[in-house]
């Protein structure tokens with residue numbers, strides 16, 4: 001490991017990708033509450049997820065990901081800063097080796113042990129997720145912070161499936177799950193224009209970061225940390241610290257939906 005930040009080695013995936021050359025709207029960022037601007041025109045976010053669109057969970061070598069059937073407008077979000085509806089494609093998490101770090105975004109330099117990303121694409125301007133990745137504002141990712149606290153019953157169904165996807169490129173069927181159960185009840189969010197935080201790091205994301213974290217317990221976080229970056233038969237490398245370092249805000253303003 002050649003790059004040390006926060007006292008640990010960066011996963012090779014990000015070592016070479018620390019900053020996309022010429023990037024002006026990279027993610028994640030540190031959200032400075034006092035610099036965010038309340039925008040009264042921001043609407044409440046509307047979320048309608050159909051639990052039967054859930055397909056499977058798989059380990060893609062840097063997180064575990066739950067994939068959805070996005071062939072129709074069944075699991076969609078709209079409102080908020082959005083001009084039209086967006087379809088849910090997948091959700092995944094980023095987390096640390098210990099509870100002291102793990103999230104990608106920060107709030108006033110406060111870091112959380114983990115962060116959930118719900119990834120959506122714009123079916124009005126693109127014909128597929130893969131195409132939307134390359135479109136300006138082709139994607140919307142909702143970020144939800146996880147903090148150490150009470151057991152999260154909704155998350156536990158997901159956690160119970162993780163041993164089946166311990167190794168990279170393993171997959172397990174996972175049907176009927178409603179990710180709305182992972183949303184905090186507080187409607188408040190920040191929003192800003194950014195990028196994917198894993199390759200291809202394209203600057204196509206409208207980020208919506210929920211202000212209030214959800215609570216998960218120690219055992220649930222430790223189950224995340226039992227996953228592996230490595231495939232079966234390879235020398236085991238625990239899947240931890242799979243987050244990208246902070247990127248410069250540059251010429252961007254973070255808007256808030258709340259005063």
Ligand SMILES: NS(=O)(=O)c1nccs1
Nearest residue numbers: 117119141195196197198
């Ligand atoms: N971590 S992220 O949600 O920005 C993402 N990267 C690639 C596909 S979705």
Ligand SMILES: [Zn+2]
Nearest residue numbers: 092094117197
């Ligand atoms: Zn992510």
